[in-house]
Amino acid sequence: xxxxxxxxxDSVYIEFCVADSxxxxxxxxxxxxxxxxxxxxxxxxxTNEVDLFEAIDKNESIHKRTDRSVLCCLRKAEPGKAWPRxxxxxxxxxxxxxxxxxxxxxxxxxxxxxGNFDRFSE
Numbered sequence: 001x002x003x004x005x006x007x008x009x010d011s012v013y014i015e016f017c018v019a020d021s022x023x024x025x026x027x028x029x030x031x032x033x034x035x036x037x038x039x040x041x042x043x044x045x046x047t048n049e050v051d052l053f054e055a056i057d058k059n060e061s062i063h064k065r066t067d068r069s070v071l072c073c074l075r076k077a078e079p080g081k082a083w084p085r086x087x088x089x090x091x092x093x094x095x096x097x098x099x100x101x102x103x104x105x106x107x108x109x110x111x112x113x114x115g116n117f118d119r120f121s122e
Contacts, residue, residue: 001046004099005086009106010079012086015099016070018046024065026072028058037070051088054078
């Protein structure tokens with residue numbers, strides 16, 4: 001599935017652009033996660049496996065499904081450390097792009113961003 005991602009102080013967000021998704025399965029591991037679902041009008045199977053740039057807290061990571069996409073919030077194991085990319089490998093993935101609408105250079109900012117995770121879970 002095509003996806004967009006962006007980085008924040010305490011979490012990394014990745015949105016899988018799959019309309020009308022069904023049977024959404026997401027497995028969070030220490031430095032990896034697996035996404036799969038059926039989606040679109042013809043219910044095509046989508047699977048994405050990502051070896052992450054850094055470790056995440058798999059118990060604190062969550063996802064939310066909407067009619068247009070599936071948004072995952074990966075809680076960083078080390079908050080405050082910027083991720084220059086989502087994946088461990090430097091290779092460009094054709095299905096993955098940066099979400100420039102939500103991207104923000106937060107490294108010099110205050111901690112006002114920390115509430116984003118709480119708003120996401122509502």
